[in-house]
C-alpha cells in the first residue's frame with residue numbers, strides 16, 4: 001500500500017451518531033472523494049472513542065492517506081459539547097458525561113482534532129456547501145428525535161450565556177400538551193419531533209378513528225414511526241393526513257417565531273423528519289404564507305425562499321465536520 005499525502009485542498013470530516021459513524025474525505029467544493037460508515041460502539045466512552053478512531057483510520061486507509069500528512073480532522077459529536085475545551089459534556093445517545101473527546105482522539109490518531117456538536121456541524125455544512133451557501137445569517141432548524149435551532153450570525157455561532165441559545169425544542173408550542181423528557185408540557189420536541197408525530201397518530205386511532213396505521217399495533221404495543229405516518233398520508237389515510245396537517249401548523253408557528261426573532265437570510269430545515277414528507281413541508285409553507293397574509297410585520301420577513309429544506313441531507317454533518325477541519329488548518 002503506497003501512502004500519499006493529503007492535498008492542501010482535501011479535508012476529513014467525521015460525523016458521530018448514536019448508531020453509526022460516517023467518515024469522509026472532502027474537497028474544497030464539498031465533494032465527497034471517499035467515505036466509510038461503521039457502527040458506533042457505545043459500550044462505554046473508551047470503546048466509543050476506539051470506534052471513532054477506528055472509523056477514521058479506516059477512511060485514511062481507503063483514501064490511501066498517511067495520518068502524518070493530515071493537519072487536522074473535524075468531528076461532529078452528539079449532545080452538549082464544549083468545542084473550545086474539546087469535551088463531550090453529555091450525550092444521551094452515547095451515554096457519556098464529561099468525556100475528554102478531543103484528547104482521547106488525538107492520543108489514538110496522532111493528529112490534531114477539532115470537535116463540535118453535530119447539529120452545529122450540520123449548520124456549518126449547509127452554510128459552506130448547501131442551502132445557505134454564501135449567506136451570512138442562517139438559522140438551521142434540526143427536527144429529528146430532538147429539536148433545536150443553530151443560529152449563525154455573520155457566519156459565527158451565537159451560543160448565549162449558557163451555550164443553550166437555540167434550544168427551542170423546549171419552548172412551549174401546545175400549553176398543557178404532552179409531557180417532555182425535560183419535565184415541561186407541550187414542548188416543541190414533545191409535540192412535533194419524529195416520535196411525537198407517531199404518538200399523535202396513535203392517540204387519534206385510540207380515540208376510535210379508522211386508519212391503515214392500526215396494522216402497526218400488536219397486542220397493545222405500537223411499532224409506529226413518523227415514516228409510517230408519512231407513507232400513509234401519501235396513500236390518503238385520513239388520520240395520517242390530519243396528523244401531518246396539525247404538526248405542520250405547529251412547526252410553522254415555531255418557524256415564524258424564529259424568523260421574527262432573528263430575521264435571517266434563510267431558515268434551513270434539516271434532521272430528516274420534514275425531509276421525509278413533502279406534504280408536511282407543503283403544509284408548513286402554506287401555514288407560513290397564511291400567517292404572512294395576516295400580519296404585515298411577518299410579511300416583511302417572510303419570502304417564498306425563507307424556509308428551505310437541507311440541500312445536503314444526511315451528509316450535512318460530515319461536510320460541516322470537514323469544514324471545521326478546513327478552518328483549523
Ligand SMILES: [Zn+2]
Nearest residue numbers: 170180182187
Ligand atoms: Zn422539553
